[in-house]
Amino acid sequence: MADKKTSSVTPPTNPRGIPAAPFVDNVADYVSSRSEVEPTLRSFQEMISKYQFMEVNTQRRGQGLRDKIPDIKKTLEMVRFLKLRRDGASDKPLETNFELNDTLYARATVSPADTEEVYLWLGANVMLAYPIEEAESMLADKLSAAEKSLANCEEDLEFLREQITVCLSLFFLFFGIFSLGVWGGETWIIAHANCCVDAGGCDGSGL
Template sequence: MAASLAPKMPGQPGYVNPRGIPQAPFIEVVEDYVRNRDQVQSVLQSFQEMLSKYKYMEMSTLRRASGLQEKIPDIQNTLDSVLFLESKQNVDESTLTTTYELNDTLYAKANINPSDTVYLWLGANVMLEYPIAEATDLLTSKLHAAKESLKTCQEDLEFLRENITTVEVNTARVYNWDVQQRREEKELVR
């Protein structure tokens, strides 16, 4: 009974990755999986459904990874800006002169007075004021979470691609087995 409660390892039947994606079974011996030719169409159909599910999960994960790849540099740039402002906080200069981007090709100069706070866009048209130390902590944690999430997406993509290949190989093996069985039947009829 204890063996049934043990977590399944990759490659074992019934394995599910940490995000709940099931592993596709690999068919070593087609005859053990398909008992007779009447089951071939249902087996091929189940593989086609499995393949479409894996491809849907792959596309969804690719979109999520793409969004994270766009978001990570923005978070990093914001964190760098906050850290720069923090480094200038204790300098005796009265103002900081900088150039900032208004649009893709339009820049303006600004004088920034020293401040203990920064304003961060949180999304959904929400901006909040944070003390610089708090903003640094928040951005650091968001950057770390985004990088971890991207790493998870990449692991899932690799897992999904392996399973897509397994299902495609299984489909080909079952189809070829069926063709071979039909040939053998035709030869017996002759």
């Protein structure tokens, strides 16, 4: 059966372990009888659904990273700015507005000597204090990891779209064979079309 043929050899995968679609260079070798066509069609339908599911999840993950990266960059730039002022770039107090809520701000004056540590939101209403050097290092690592993950998402999306295209092409190839009843030079009667078709085509007399 076609299912056995597709599962007998482990397909290659991309770096994240997403399996590649099967490569069919000879239809007759892949499906040896008409009875195997329907299971093969179901197999390709399942593969297409799985690839499309992974595509949607990867798109969501990528969008989440695109939303997160600018915030990380902005926070990292601020930490580096505070570190630069602390290290003597300027001894003038910094006047700024602290966001307390979406529409509520508090004005504050920050002395360069008071920036030995910063407070970072970690999510889930959790905030922790970090020494400024540790905060810079952590944010730089998070930014690098997020950018790498985004690049992987984009690579995976391209790979998934290629596999969906391959599976769709194979699905319609086998569907055409099944619908027309053309297999190995034999002639079959197709009930739903009520048309006699051979390898040379149909003259339409049965339609």
